[in-house]
Amino acid sequence: MRRDELEHAIRAATDVIHGDRVIVIGSQSILGSFTEDQLPATITMSDAVDIAPFSDDDAGTLADSIDSVLGEWSPFHKEFGFYVQAAERETAVLPDDWEYRLVGVRNERTRNSTGLCLDPYDLCAAKLIAARPKDHAFVLALIESSLIERVRLVDRIRLIDPSEPRRDAALSWAMSV
Template sequence: MRRSELEHAIRAATEIIKQDAVFIIGSQSILGSFSEDELPEEATMSEEVDIAPMHDDDAESLATELDAVIGELSQFHETHGFYVQGVGKDTAVLPSGWTDRLVKLSNDNTKGRTGLCLEPHDLCVAKLIAGRPKDHLFVGAVLKHGMVSAEVICDRLQTVENDNLRRDRALSWVQSSFFS
């Protein structure tokens, strides 16, 4: 995925849900901090943008609407080669203070609307807590390319609450992979 595609996703999502800003929760939030030319290939492979409305009801109706209109297998997906996965803002397990570190992506390509992207270390924490093979590949790539610090990721992992088992697994993975 390219930053221009993320900007397009922000523009489309905000128009559909009639809000000026959205959270970018998944891996492509890295494009708020780095361009695709700076990133390793493993960090831009996804054709999915996880977007959470700033304000949604308990049933996540707006997230569901994003899925229906610009989600996987939609006309938007077929036309543009990427799609939006509508999610709730609590979908990702994130470290304390993550909202204070959001990276704003707003420019002419977003029509002045804003994508609030996860800061790269916070994104890595969320990916490691999810713990899927593709998440380890993503985090490993941005660590190896010096885009994030293993020490900062470990510090932030320590602040994750309510999921000690996955937090401890994530810490162990980082420590064994990058501190040996």
């Protein structure tokens, strides 16, 4: 995915929900902080962007709307070659105060819409909590390309609630690379 595609996804998602803000939760939120030219190619290979409505009802009505209009195999996906995977804010386990570190994406292409992307360290902490092989590879690629500092990542993981059962494994992995 490229930055302009992320901007398109933000604009399309806000149009669908008739809102002005969404949160970009998944791996492509990294494009809020870095351009595709700065990132390793493996980081931007996804054709999906995970977006959560800034606020939704308990039934996830707005998220469902995003999925039905912009989701995988939708006409949007077929036309543009990427799709929006709707998510809920609670999808990712994130460090305390992550909301204050969101990176805004707003410009002429987003037309009065703002995509609030996860800070790269919050994103990597969440990926290490998820602990899938693709998440470890994502974080390792950012560390190896010097876009993420391992020590700072460890500090960010420590901001995750200590009662989170996967926190210690995430810390261990981050300290060992």
